[in-house]
Amino acid sequence: MEKERPSKHLHFPKSQWILLAGILFLAATIRSPLTSVGPIIGNIRDQLQISNSLAGFLTTIPLLAFAIVSPFTPRIAKRFGMSRTLFYAMIILLLGIIMRSVGNSPLLLIGTFLIGVGIAFANVLLPSLLKLSFPLHIGLMTGLYSVSMSISATLASGIASPIANETVYGWQGALGIWGVITLLAIIVWIPQIRKKKEVIKSVQNNMKTKPALPIWRSPLAWSITVFMGLQSFLFYTTASWIPIVLQTNGMTADAAGWMLALVQLAQLPMMFIIPVVADKVRDQRVLVAAVFACYLIGYGGVQFGSESLTALWMIFIGLGGGSAFGLAMMFFTLRTHTPDQAASISGMAQSIGYLLAAIGPVLFGILHDYTGSWTAPLYTFIVVATILFISGMYAGKKRLISLDSNQHA
Numbered sequence: 001m002e003k004e005r006p007s008k009h010l011h012f013p014k015s016q017w018i019l020l021a022g023i024l025f026l027a028a029t030i031r032s033p034l035t036s037v038g039p040i041i042g043n044i045r046d047q048l049q050i051s052n053s054l055a056g057f058l059t060t061i062p063l064l065a066f067a068i069v070s071p072f073t074p075r076i077a078k079r080f081g082m083s084r085t086l087f088y089a090m091i092i093l094l095l096g097i098i099m100r101s102v103g104n105s106p107l108l109l110i111g112t113f114l115i116g117v118g119i120a121f122a123n124v125l126l127p128s129l130l131k132l133s134f135p136l137h138i139g140l141m142t143g144l145y146s147v148s149m150s151i152s153a154t155l156a157s158g159i160a161s162p163i164a165n166e167t168v169y170g171w172q173g174a175l176g177i178w179g180v181i182t183l184l185a186i187i188v189w190i191p192q193i194r195k196k197k198e199v200i201k202s203v204q205n206n207m208k209t210k211p212a213l214p215i216w217r218s219p220l221a222w223s224i225t226v227f228m229g230l231q232s233f234l235f236y237t238t239a240s241w242i243p244i245v246l247q248t249n250g251m252t253a254d255a256a257g258w259m260l261a262l263v264q265l266a267q268l269p270m271m272f273i274i275p276v277v278a279d280k281v282r283d284q285r286v287l288v289a290a291v292f293a294c295y296l297i298g299y300g301g302v303q304f305g306s307e308s309l310t311a312l313w314m315i316f317i318g319l320g321g322g323s324a325f326g327l328a329m330m331f332f333t334l335r336t337h338t339p340d341q342a343a344s345i346s347g348m349a350q351s352i353g354y355l356l357a358a359i360g361p362v363l364f365g366i367l368h369d370y371t372g373s374w375t376a377p378l379y380t381f382i383v384v385a386t387i388l389f390i391s392g393m394y395a396g397k398k399r400l401i402s403l404d405s406n407q408h409a
Contacts, residue, residue, distance in 0.1 A: 018191050019133060020141070023126065024148040025185040026086065030119045031153035033097055033178045034062055035264065038239040039160040039257030042247070043171040048105050052365040058112055059240040059361040063232070065116025066123060066354035073124040073350075074343040082125050083192035090189065093118025094182045101176030123350050127332040128343035138333050139279025146271035146326055152181065154264030157239070161257035215344045218401050219394070224331045224345060226391035229353030230384050231324035234295070237360035237381070238263065238317060242302075245374050249307055259314050266318025267325070274326030278334065287327055288392035294320030295385035303378045324388065327396075335401050345401065360384075 012020075037044070037058055045055040077085045096114030099107045126145060134141045156178065163174040215221050242263070243256035251259070278284050298316030305313060332349070336342045360380075367377040 016133065020144075022185075022189045022192055023129070023141075023145055025181075025188040026090065026122055027126070027145045027148040028152040029090065029093060029178070029182045029185045030122045031149050032156035032181065033093070033100075033115050033119070033175070034059065034236070035153040035239050035260070036156040036160040036175055036178060038241070038260055039157055039243045039253065040164040040171045040174055041240060042244060042253065043164050044108075047171065048108070050105070052369050055365065057362055057365075058108070059236050060358045061109065061112045062116030062119060063236060063354045063358035065113050066120045067351050067358065069117050069120035070124050070347045070350035070354065072347075073121050074128075074340070074347050076121075077125055077343070082129055083189075085121055086125060086129075087186070087189055087193045089118045089121035090182060090186045091118075094179055094186065097176060097179040097182060101172045101179070103170075103172045120350065120354075124343065124346045127329055127346050128339045131333045131336075131342045132339040139276040139330065142275040142279075142326070142329050142333070143272035146275065146322075146329065147268055150264055150267045150271050150322065154261050154268070157264050158258055158261035161254050165253065215341070215348050215401065220335060220399065220401050221345050221348060223391045223394040224328070224335060225349040225352050226356070227324075227331065227388060227395050228328040228349040229356035230388040230391065231321065231328055232354055232357035233360040233384055234381060234388070235321050235325070236357055237364050238321070240361040241364050241368075241377070242314075245302070245378070246310065248374065251310070259310060262311060262314040263318040263321065266315040267322030270319055270322030271326050274323045275330050278327060278330040282398045283396060284327060284330075284334075284398075285393050285396035287323065288389060288396045291320050291323045291327065291392065292385060292389035294323065295388075296382065299378065299381035299385065303375075303382070320385075324392075327392070331395050335395070335399070337400060341401065 041055050041058065044050070044058065045052070073085075080088075092114055096111045096116075096118060098111070100111030100115065102108075102111070127142070130141045130145065131138055159177075160174045163169055163177065164171040167173060169176075239260060243253070243260050246256040246259055247253055274287060278287060281287075294316045298313050298318075298320060301309060301313030301316065328349070332342050332346045336345055363380065364377045367380070368374060371377075
């Protein structure tokens with residue numbers, strides 16, 4: 001039987017539409033368990049009587065899990081198949097959400113780590129899966145995946161404080177509710193693990209050929225990794241601490257939570273638009289410059305601008321963050337030759353990048369504890385955005401990570 005050729009139009013067979021639905025449900029589970037923490041980190045800190053540094057570590061633990069698990073993810077996917085690997089990852093994620101919501105410090109830490117393990121597999125494998133399954137629509141599919149992720153993250157930021165403060169479920173319920181979404185994602189994903197063995201084997205075969213050049217020797221791969229890591233640094237540190245910063249400035253907890261939700265909401269259009277645009281233009285450096293401008297206006301406004309314009313500063317932070325994330329995801333596919341190479345650069349970027357990002361929330365908390373104010377921590381946002389701009393300008397130039405061991409592009 002002749003193999004069906006990919007179409008430039010959205011005339012997919014039913015199996016691909018089912019796969020797309022599964023990807024979108026999966027995407028909805030990989031940020032909401034994390035963004036729900038920031039608005040209620042004060043509740044968790046006060047009830048469990050932990051320091052600001054340890055409270056910041058709650059956001060850092062998943063990032064450390066990303067760094068530990070990501071390098072091994074492509075190899076595990078080759079062994080079991082991407083579909084089955086993602087299925088088991090969601091089960092780990094669900095277990096972590098349940099444990100974290102029990103309400104004591106040891107299970108809170110263990111559950112948070114398991115959440116990071118489950119999300120790490122999806123972070124690494126989904127760009128490769130999109131490149132493999134939708135090769136002619138990578139920008140569009142990356143945009144849809146990013147939007148699904150951002151919508152759930154926005155909702156998580158907005159409802160966390162009301163659930164924690166205005167219902168009998170407390171902060172445990174605000175964190176545990178995302179187990180329901182994860183369970184739905186597991187159910188929707190079941191058709192993928194019931195596919196015929198030859199289909200799974202075909203996916204595995206497409207991932208088997210390793211590039212001659214070790215990915216770690218490529219300066220381009222390193223620039224993508226730094227860009228990925230620093231946009232994550234900014235996102236997770238913002239999600240962890242901006243609500244507390246705003247509350248210190250006199251904003252209520254509920255209002256601060258919705259300010260973080262506004263960041264997420266502003267990300268939505270950019271997470272869809274930027275991948276589509278990046279897929280069509282030859283050079284992405286103009287987009288990198290636009291990201292930097294948004295970050296400067298947003299974080300500069302929080303630091304130096306009027307508190308009455310806080311909503312505007314949040315919108316600019318969101319525009320920059322959504323654009324940066326969309327670019328990072330597209331660099332994995334635009335700068336690689338094959339799905340295997342995309343998985344390799346994704347694994348490298350998620351590992352080293354998230355290790356870099358893990359510094360953010362803890363550093364922010366430590367700087368506040370040490371200085372007694374938010375001035376020094378807020379300056380880190382501008383410094384990090386500047387370094388992100390430099391790495392992005394290198395990653396944004398049109399070229400591919402070489403398959404030739406004699407070339408280090």
